Amino acid sequence: MGIDLPLIWAVIIIFGIMMYVVMDGFDLGIGILFPFVKDDRDRDVMMNTVAPVWDGNETWLVLGGAGLYGAFPLAYSVVLSALYLPLMLMLTGLIFRGVAFEFRFKAHAEKRHLWDKAFIGGSLVATFFQGVALGAFIEGFKVVDRSYAGGSLDWLTPFALFSGLGLIVAYALLGCTWLIVKTQGPLQEQMHDLGRPLALVLLAVIGVVSLWTPLAYPNIAERWFTLPNLFWFLPVPILVLVTLYGLLRSVARRAHYTPFLLTLVLIFLGYSGLGISIWPNIIPPSISIWDASAPPQSQGFMLVGTLFIIPLILGYTFWSYYVFRGKVTHDDDGYH
Amino acid sequence: MFGLEALDLARIQFAFTVSFHILFPAITIGLASYLAVLEGLWLKSGEDVYRDLYKFWSKIFAVNFGMGVVSGLVMAYQFGTNWSRFSDFAGAVTGPLLTYEVLTAFFLEAGFLGVMLFGWNRVGRGLHFFATVMVALGTLVSTFWILASNSWMHTPQGHAIVDGRIIPVDWLAVIFNPSFPFRLMHMATAAFIATAFFVGASAAWHLLRGRDNPAVRKMLSMAMWMALIVTPIQAVIGDFHGLNTLKHQPVKIAAIEGHWENSPGEPTPLILFGLPDMQAEVTRFKVEIPVLGSLILTHSLDKQVPALKDFPPEDRPNATIIFWSFRVMVGLGLLMIAAGLWSLWLRRDNAIYRSRPFLYLVLWMGPSGLIAILAGWFTTEIGRQPWVVYGLMRTADGVSNHSYAQLGFTLIMFVVVYFALFGAGLGYMMRLVRKGPYTGEGQEQRPGGPGRKRTPARPLSAADDGQEPDSTSLTEEH
Structure with a gap:
């Protein structure tokens, strides 16, 4: 038994998506929070807090897509075609947001509000449909003869729509706590005030998902609630509650960094919870990473380049966050 | 409607998105090499005109590169969403080749693009030139991978078919398939020529208006x-x-x-x-x-x-x-x-x-x-x-297996969004071209880049056309 290439590739792709969710999550969140902030200069500050990094954040999404294509072509083809409409809408949202990001700063003042709207709309659409895609993914796909056998609107379920709304809340909280880290004064004050209701709504979302999935999907219930699994996985919900408590406390005492870090922990825990429910399937409910895997010649060939490049991308990412550390203020010449 | 079937709509959609996309990489490939030549000539001759041109075209290069990245995002997903049975059949060959293309592009962006666009006054001349050459080389390596994949679809070899699916057997044979060298040469040269005529037209525009x-x-x-x-x-x-x-x-x-x-x-x-x-x-x-x-x-x-x-x-x-x-x-x-x-x-x-x-x-x-x-x-x-x-x-x-209705809906969506957004992008590039290269442009220092406080080191932000909408609000700051 040599190296388990499908396992390695699953880990790489899970890591890539995790990086994407965490990093693009807070900059999408900023777009979601835009309507709550009316002041133009505050909006400039909000964008400036993510301007240097947002497109780097999206590289993980492209890498995840290409990696999935090469390593698990079956999953790539089934999942992507099953989620055709939500993914197309998500990509359109991301394009809108990306272009709005750049041209908002370059536009003439009178056209600026248009780019603001494109930025808000793009962020909302991208996040919502990302959540819908996630929810539909958890629900699983009908696969017959190696291709998707469901209808074009099968993803349109109450659970998927709820996931879409849930992800908006999660990204809004990420954006909110990120702004607490990066800003000061009235804007930070406003974000501190917003942190508490957002965290409580997110708690409700997590609660609903945690009840809904095991009730609706017996295999997920079995995964969590049989012994000894229950003992292994019990720390996840407990840690969620502890983290949320800490988050509410830290927002209340006007902490600068703790809320964001705890939100990251929360997102990570939620992500792990979903992973526990699904693993080792890559096309729920029944096709595993080994079933969907490309031949070892393909996975091995890709691995060489990937293992060389990913550390470089990570290094560059950390370095750019380091360069742009600290608070962003109105006085910053910032972004051009 | 119009005698089109779902298959036709799927093909039109792919053709539309990929045609829009290819325009940006083509100019990226050509301009990257042009910039490398300009900088090389400047280092060799010391004539300022080359540096002025370098600074001018690097702004347009930056915007164009950004547009290419955004429009490429869709391409990475479209094989799975629109051509799922093809992806399952041939993904073991085309997937890894696409992954290498993406990795090359990121390596480029992560490594050398920042130095090239923002490092002018922060690294030595030799190192900066090296970064420019690496970016130019990187665009060609990206071309290499994507054309290897495309050429393999035209003249497949180096594979076996097992259980109705493609298995790569010999990667060298897959990559260097019979049509690949010709297609690569033809496309890379086409990108150079397209860029030459783009550059030439910009010059002609200025000369016709007496900006000499x-x-x-x-x-x-x-x-x-x-x-x-x-x-x-x-x-x-x-x-x-x-x-x-x-x-x-x-x-x-x-x-x-x-x-x-x-x-x-x-x-x-x-x-x-x-x-x-x-x-x-x-x-x-x-x-x-x-x-x-x-x-x-x-x-x-x-x-x-x-x-x-x-x-x-x-x-x-x-x-x-x-x-x-x-x-x-x-x-x-x-x-x-x-x-x-x-x-x-x-x-x-x-x-x-x-x-x-x-x-x-x-x-x-x-x-x-x-x-x-x-x-x-x-x-x-x-x-x-x-x-x-x-x-x-x-x-x-x-x-x-998508319905006519959903393909039609997304096609219309892409047409509207692409024309609106990339139209704005092209318009912005034209605005930069209109400003024209001017004497002494190369000596100006632009803000931004690694090492400067909180200024972005990303492609699009290298294009500063002098309009700073937020400068008024900044001066009002108490």
Whole structure:
């Protein structure tokens, strides 16, 4: 038994998506929070807090897509075609947001509000449909003869729509706590005030998902609630509650960094919870990473380049966050 | 509606998104090498005009690069969403090649693009030049991977088929498949030429408006040397590519030529113009030159070129379209060669900078390279039909099972969004071009970049056109 290439590739792709969710999550969140902030200069500050990094954040999404294509072509083809409409809408949202990001700063003042709207709309659409895609993914796909056998609107379920709304809340909280880290004064004050209701709504979302999935999907219930699994996985919900408590406390005492870090922990825990429910399937409910895997010649060939490049991308990412550390203020010449 | 099926809509959608996308990488490839040449010449000669041009074109390069990244995002997902059965069938070969393309692009962005766009005053001259050369090289390596994948779909080899799916057996054979070297050369050269005409048209625009300075003259001159020297080379590469296609995809050549049948013992004529009719199996209204078809395609006076009727109707690509797309490409190519020769003639007494007819021609030929690229891709890709992987999988078997309605909806969405957003992007690039290179531009320091406090080191932000909408609000700050 040599190296388990499908396992390695699953880990790489899970890591890539995790990086994407965490990093693009807070900059999408900023777009979601835009309507709550009316002041133009505050909006400039909000964008400036993510301007240097947002497109780097999206590289993980492209890498995840290409990696999935090469390593698990079956999953790539089934999942992507099953989620055709939500993914197309998500990509359109991301394009809108990306272009709005750049041209908002370059536009003439009178056209600026248009780019603001494109930025808000793009962020909302991208996040919502990302959540819908996630929810539909958890629900699983009908696969017959190696291709998707469901209808074009099968993803349109109450659970998927709820996931879409849930992800908006999660990204809004990420954006909110990120702004607490990066800003000061009235804007930070406003974000501190917003942190508490957002965290409580997110708690409700997590609660609903945690009840809904095991009730609706017996295999997920079995995964969590049989012994000894229950003992292994019990720390996840407990840690969620502890983290949320800490988050509410830290927002209340006007902490600068703790809320964001705890939100990251929360997102990570939620992500792990979903992973526990699904693993080792890559096309729920029944096709595993080994079933969907490309031949070892393909996975091995890709691995060489990937293992060389990913550390470089990570290094560059950390370095750019380091360069742009600290608070962003109105006085910053910032972004051009 | 309009007699289109879901398969047609899926193909139109892919063609639309990929056609929009290819325009940006084509200019990226060409400008990256142009910038490397400019910086090399500046280091060698010390003439400031090269540095002025470098600074000017690097801003346009930056915007263009950003547009390419955003439009490429869709491409990474479209194989799975729209061509899922193809992805499952051939993903073990095309997936890793696409992954390498993406990795190359990121490596580029992560490593050298930041230094190239923002490092001018922060690293030594040699290192900066190295970064520019690496970016230029990186764009070509990206081209290498994506064309390896595309060429393999035209001339697949190095694989086995196990359980109805492709398994790579020999990666070197997969990558260096028979049509790959020709396609790579043809496309890379096309990108250089398209960029040369884009640059030339920018110069012509300024000269026609009386904005004359050494930088504008230099860029016209460089663009026209490229046109003069490289377009004939491209014609030769194209000829080799055509012969390669004749060997591996003869029916594509027959369709390009609108050539339906051979009479025994007679050489094949060349049809200059006509209207191939796929139903009636004839080319109507044709104007033909005897023997020339044999001469061009077989380099002999008597050998015959395969004809469409040698192949069953279900294996024929649509000749009506590719007959014409090919002629658009070749026609523009000939026009480019002519423009190059004219420029040489005008150089005698520097009339190249004054002749208004010539400058107008160059101005109007600004998009000619890009149009020729699109026409060429239409020819080769529609000519590959009805196959998605030549001889192995038909396009109709590779498509996802989407309804007419949802394909129509997303197609309209893409058309609206792409024209609105990338239209704005192109408009912005044109605004930058209009500002023109000016003397001394190279000495200016621009804010931004690694090491400076909180300024972005990303492609688009390198393009500062001097409009700072937030500067007023900044000065009001108490």
